Amino acid sequence: MGVLFLFIDGIGLGEASRDNPFSEHEFPGFSRLTGGELLTRDAKGSQVDDVLFKSIDACLGVDGLPQSGTGQAALFSGENASAMIGKHFGPFPHSGIKPLLQEQSLFHQAQSAGLQPYFMNAFPKIFFDRATKLNRWSCATLMTRSAGVRLNSLDEVRNGEAITAEILQDYWQTMLKLDIPAITFEDAASRVMHALDRYDVVLMEYYLTDKAGHARDMQDAVRALERVDGFITAFLDENQRSGQKHTVVISSDHGNIEDLSVKSHTVNNVPLFAAGPKAGKFADIHDLTGVTPAILSCF
Numbered sequence: 001m002g003v004l005f006l007f008i009d010g011i012g013l014g015e016a017s018r019d020n021p022f023s024e025h026e027f028p029g030f031s032r033l034t035g036g037e038l039l040t041r042d043a044k045g046s047q048v049d050d051v052l053f054k055s056i057d058a059c060l061g062v063d064g065l066p067q068s069g070t071g072q073a074a075l076f077s078g079e080n081a082s083a084m085i086g087k088h089f090g091p092f093p094h095s096g097i098k099p100l101l102q103e104q105s106l107f108h109q110a111q112s113a114g115l116q117p118y119f120m121n122a123f124p125k126i127f128f129d130r131a132t133k134l135n136r137w138s139c140a141t142l143m144t145r146s147a148g149v150r151l152n153s154l155d156e157v158r159n160g161e162a163i164t165a166e167i168l169q170d171y172w173q174t175m176l177k178l179d180i181p182a183i184t185f186e187d188a189a190s191r192v193m194h195a196l197d198r199y200d201v202v203l204m205e206y207y208l209t210d211k212a213g214h215a216r217d218m219q220d221a222v223r224a225l226e227r228v229d230g231f232i233t234a235f236l237d238e239n240q241r242s243g244q245k246h247t248v249v250i251s252s253d254h255g256n257i258e259d260l261s262v263k264s265h266t267v268n269n270v271p272l273f274a275a276g277p278k279a280g281k282f283a284d285i286h287d288l289t290g291v292t293p294a295i296l297s298c299f
Contacts, residue, residue, distance in 0.1 A: 001277065002196035003298050004235070004248040005106075005203050005291070007075065007140070008228055009068065010210030012255020012268030013055050016040045019261040021221040029232030030225075033250070033273040040258075041268060050244060052279045055269040057287040058254045062088060065265045068210070069093045071253030071288060072139035073100050078109075078292035093139050101139055106292045107147035110201045115299060118199035119144040120192060122152035122162035124176055140205050154178060160191055166208060167231050189234035196246045201295060206231075213256030214263055221257050236275060247276030247298060251291055 016023035022030070022039040030039050034053045037043040045054040058066045060074060062082040067090030073081035077100040082088050085096040093101060107117040119140060128151075131137050137145065144151055152162035157169065157180055164172050170182040195202045212224040232250070239246055250273040255266035272291070274282040278298040285294055 001298075002199060002246045003201050003276075003278065003295050004192060004196060004246060005201065005295060006228075006232070006248060006250045007072070007203065007205045008209055008250060008252050009205070009207035010213045010254060010256030010265070011039075011225075011252045012058070012258045012266050012270050013039065013041045013043060014255060014258030014266060014268050016042060017259075017261075019218075020258050021218060021225055021260070022258055024218070025222050025225075027225055027229040029229040029236065032233070032236060033275060034271075039271060047280070047283060050276055050279045052272075052274040052282055054272050054283075054285070056251070056272045056285055056290070058252070058270045059267055060287055060289070062086070064088045065267060066254035067091065067265065068253050069139060070097060073097045074288040075251065075253060075291050076101060076106050076139055076143050077104055078106075078289050079104070080289055091138070092136055093142060098142065101143040102146040105143040105147065106201065106203075106295060107143050107149060109292065109296055111147060113296060113299065115200035115296075116198075117147065117149055117201040117203070118195055119149060119151065120163050120195055120202055120204040122154065122157045122164055124154065124172065124178070126176070128153070140203065144203075154180070161195070163188055163191060163204060165206070167206070167227050185230040185234035186238070188231055189238045192235060193238050193242065193246070200299065209257045213258075213260065213265075216260045216263055218260060221260060225257070239276060244277055247274060247278040249274050249282060249291065249295060251288070253288070 035046040067088040069090035070081040081097040156162035208224040212220040252270040255268035
């Protein structure tokens with residue numbers, strides 16, 4: 001049994017309005033996880049059999065708009081990163097919270113418990129060149145490097161061991177001009193399932209939602225959500241065919257895409273989903289800091 005942590009950047013539970021793609025369009029994968037409820041602040045949440053959906057706090061008792069650096073550090077460590085430095089900070093981790101990712105992250109805690117973590121995402125050469133030159137790493141990549149876990153590149157994508165940021169590989173093909181084929185959602189889900197058969201905790205990151213939220217364009221927002229929704233649907237189907245071997249956990253670091261009337265992040269709660277045999281382990285989470293401890297409790 002493995003746990004997939006699908007981290008989706010910048011999705012909150014906002015007011016149902018024409019500026020909220022969740023209330024304006026249908027997303028079958030998310031709908032399966034909400035029990036048919038719209039993904040808005042009016043959603044009551046549910047726990048039916050092995051599927052859980054609830055709303056959790058992303059502000060962490062600190063004034064201001066939640067940011068990626070502190071929000072992701074809280075998600076990936078179980079500690080209140082915003083309270084540690086007295087503010088929200090991002091997009092990269094603040095020096096005061098880097099130890100959470102370098103020493104006591106989800107990956108470090110998993111390894112201490114005898115578990116094997118894996119980061120599913122791959123990064124192109126331009127990312128490695130820039131991050132190395134500036135010594136500036138995102139929360140997920142800093143955590144992965146610090147735990148001695150491989151950061152995937154083009155080779156792992158070609159070998160079917162990793163997923164590109166946009167899931168289907170077509171952006172790498174058209175924008176980066178890399179010699180790789182486009183894949184389907186089913187292909188991507190199969191890759192993740194294979195990783196879960198080899199590793200205990202698998203992290204997958206999707207950030208196009210946050211970019212679309214900042215762009216304030218409904219078409220871009222819907223397109224970004226349809227991508228991750230397509231993957232969710234394919235993964236749920238694949239896991240069901242396998243006899244529900246694995247548990248998937250989905251959450252976010254802050255709100256953004258749910259309110260396209262503003263360019264900034266929001267103070268909205270974020271959704272938490274869990275589906276699979278250990279979904280009940282996530283029932284008592286109230287904010288971002290509960291996700292890492294709940295993942296580890298699955299084992």
